[in-house]
Amino acid sequence: MCGIFGTINYRISEEKALDCLNRMIHRGPDGYGIWQEDGVTLGHRRLSILDLSENGRQPMSYADGRYEITFNGEVYNFIEIRRELMSKGYTFKSDTDTEVIIAAFIEWGEKCLDMFNGMWTFAIWDRLEKKMFISRDRFGIKPLYIANQGGRIAFASEMKAIMPLLDKTDINRSLIERYLKNPHYEMQDECLVEEIKRFPAGFCAWIDASGNIEMKRWWNTLDHIVDVPAAYEEQVEKFRELFLDSCRIRMRSDVTLGTALSGGLDSSATICAMAHIMNGADNDRVNNDWQHAFVATFAGTPFDETRYARQVTDHLGINSTFLNIDESVSYDELLNKTYLFEDLWVNTQIPMMKIYEQERKHGTLVSLDGHGADELYCGYNFDALRALPDAHFKMHDVDNIIRAYVDQLSDKEADVNSSEFKKKRNRIYVDNLIHYYGRRILGKPAVDSSYTGHPAWKELDNLNKALFVSTHETVLPTLLRNYDRDSMAASVEIRMPFMDYRLVQYAFSIGWKSKLHDGYTKSIIRDAMAPFMPKDIAYRRTKVGFNAPINNWMKTCYREMFADIMNSADFMNCDLIDNPAQVKADFEKVLNDDSVSFSFACYHVWNKLQLFLWEQAFIKEKGRR
Template sequence: MCGIFGVIGHIDPGRAAACRDLMAHRGPDGAGLWTGDGVTLGHRRLSILDLSDRGGQPMAYADGRYRIVYNGELYNFVEVRAELEARGETFVSDSDTEVLLAAYAVWGPDCMDRFNGMWALAIWDDAERTLFLARDRFGKKPLFYARTGCGFVFASEMKAIMPLMDTIEPHDELTRSSRRIMHYESTDECLIKGISRFPAGHFGVLRDGELRLTRWWNTLDHVMDVPDSFEERAELFREIFLDACRIRMRSDVPIGCALSGGLDSSSVICSVAHVARHASGSRISSDFQHAFNAGFPGTPQDETPYARRVADHLGIPLTTLTVDPLASVNELYSQLYLFEEMHLTMPLPFMLTYGAIREGGVTVTLDGHGTDECFAGYLFTAKEALADAGCNIRAARGVLDAFYYGRPQSTQFPATPRWKFVLDFHLQRLSRALKGAGGVSCRDSGHPRWKELDHLTRILYVATHESILPTLLRNYDRYSMANGVEIRMPFMDHRIVTLAFSLAWDDKVRDGYTKAVVRRGVDGIVPPDITWRRTKIGFNSPVVDWMKGPLKEFFLDEVHSQAFGQSALVDRELARTRLEGVIADPDATYAQGEAAWTALLPYFWEQAMLKGRR
């Protein structure tokens, strides 16, 4: 887990090191730079496996032909190494990097089919004078590239490329509007013109200045046959999930968990404890008893009591960070610079949580991201599940119960009478039928397997591969790596994701519960009052409470400042109106707060990324 940088062309080593070190937060444990004939590779290291210098990068293959810079973790490196050793390969380190490089030397790009992990990597082939770039299946690790006066440049973050560009211009459509804020991460478009995002699940070869991309992973190519009964399918999920946790426990440093108290993060930490009690294996850390929670006392987003319930169940300490926005707001601009992107909520609590984790001596967390997108945790998917239930009254009632009782209840998340909730969803179904809507589509709609997916699974496929999840994976990479912390995500194990899209809709929404197969799979591992708790809150900034309370003066000062009045990106009238509306409305909803923040965000982003405000 690190930051990578490289130039295929010519650059002064000092300038290259300066660009690389703009990502020092990603790799606070070391730095490396290698320069060859027309190629420079740079690396910032966060030491997780083999803490010695033998695990440093850039790293060369034994014969010197290949040299790698790599950001990520290969969780099954123990098994891949054993396979390579059986073929006669030898190793001088205990790192996953050396295993990855040897695998590429032996199998070429096909090596990635053997990998279980997350990565963005670059391998220079000195014999062929080519650069091999690749990104993991779902884009958990970032990779950007651009063509500059120095040549072809790549890096883990845009800020490392920007000093080499002649001009820095914002992408107007993406920066001025929130319309695509959850949709651009799965494209090659970036907030800075001239920089491109390398696509997830692809590899590329740069030869003679031309980059040719190849898609090496498509989830629909791997859809599997599943057992006949729901109980057997839940048991299959449980088996894969426990193994996904087991291999993600491989670490030479302490590991922990960002524990909200919801089903997802609780499933992870309880499964980690279960694995520690019942399994054994090479390199599995026994130092896992570290749970961290961000608390928002007095707000609807506070789930601390649930997190404490889980920690007490496991008999491990819980470190609760009480987020004080007033004490942290001066860090907002530096946080947005580290974050680089735009999102619907303020980064403060997320950045502070992973900062507290690092300060607590933990540099690896196993977190619960990916469950909602793969297994139907979001309310907006209800109408698709209803369409699948069709005329089955019992199944339709189970869908409505699952999503109705799963909503948080507070003034910021307004309650809807049950009769109106039911009526609204049936009216949506009728409206779609009358319009002859063709249903959900995506870039994989032409795949032969697509037509086999039900309505719910199709919308989850889009959420997982094109909209919500790519955005959240990016966000949590930035939140954690801004603090030198690595996040591992058992629910994003490709075997779990593949299973999710091999299951029918009623394995996900069943008998009044969302994420049904997950709940049944972890039943007996997670406390039952957590497993079968329906209400979903989610980890978000309590932006309404902050705008009305501790940050009211900060926001009002900003929207009446000279810099705000001169901003080239923000719609000043819209932003002021939305902010003042939240402040004035005693019953302002979370949606209103989110809308106010996104209207203000272009200004804050401009100040942080383009104006150098910290």
């Protein structure tokens, strides 16, 4: 994983190219490369993961120098693709996936993308045809931004690397206004800087030497629904097979592996799968130095899951590093982290950045994490309620859905035969059906989506429609962006086994019952991975989530800093905030009213405060180091 940069039809000096690249030095601290010719620049900041020698240096040339590539990400099945290419006569000088990508592109053209299992953005310049091919992975795990100034093209892994080349820099105030109403803007092409656009996930493009761009969508999950076994038990077996293979190929690395472990189902399943894989044989290029778990703890808050994480590491017999995040960072560090993050989110990313800093400090450069499972396989209890119309008035199924919903909120398992449960079930069921059928009567879809016109959309049940939107349009794209920034700020590569395209296909090919079987959220994951995990973790019903306890922090370690900021003239005069005085009043409310919720602290205080921090850190570059 690295940082890439480039221009087309835009002559810049090597010094200017290096200035752009070095704004992403955190993405690639192990070296850099720049290639330039006739108004084309390709740049690369390297984080060495595969083939640590100079043979892995980028930009990389191939076919006697006809092609040049800059690449960010990983193609996990590169070994299998390389073998097929070698059987066709291709030769390789390195042991990298980068060289395999170029050869695959030469052999199969755009169709090579269908063969890749991984996460990526890359640009290949054909010196003979004077054209560039750019691609972003299926789900946008790796970021890519692009600016077009009258045919002068610049692109990079982060916005900050493009900004030195802009004729002007305008804050996208309209997007900020929309963000404050709905924080999920990652699947829009608009960015917080008006002159920069987001290159969309699952798209590729051809760009000629004059800067003309031809965009093409190469991936839509709805085009790839697969046949699945009819029996739930067979579906579980198939999921297990896919997940273990996904973890196996993501353990291919020439540097140390680890896991950011929460003690929840997803991260626990991931590290337990790693342990199981290492008990097998013939693990091609899999690194056996994987026994490194890193746990963020929040002592004295509802977000602390230390005891669950310890159960997992004790079960596996491995050591773990516990990081108690209870101290504030300095104002300068807060600005720096805001600069590195460069986007907006409703809660601070400090805990996530800190945990990856610890991984880096302890020599772990690749982290296999559990992101994506909640959105794909129904991990959030509020999503479970979207299955109620799918139950078709079968009360046994309704009970299982409601049970999945209520049990996530309490350590005590619900008694479906109790009058208390039935009363709650009836209220929730009626409320949700009124909403569902009310929308249908009004001619509105039960689930809003830009995919409703696709023939396969109509075949999805209501739960899977809701999860599809979360996966492709709202929640997950935002989380993928966040974790890319959080990990790369510390020069650590995240790999996500649940985001293997085969598991994404599978998720929307099975029905809702396979995700809520027997009243459990993510039931197919639980039943598939239970043989390798502590049973209490596999079938733990409560869910906490990895969040900063921002309401607690406002009253303790960040109280003085936030108060100083809000008392400053710069904050009171920040025109990105509609009413700074009200934000200050809301902050006082958090301090003095113990009944104020976590959500209130996020949306009414942090969400506004970060606008000031973002402008200071990113636009005015006070966070740059």
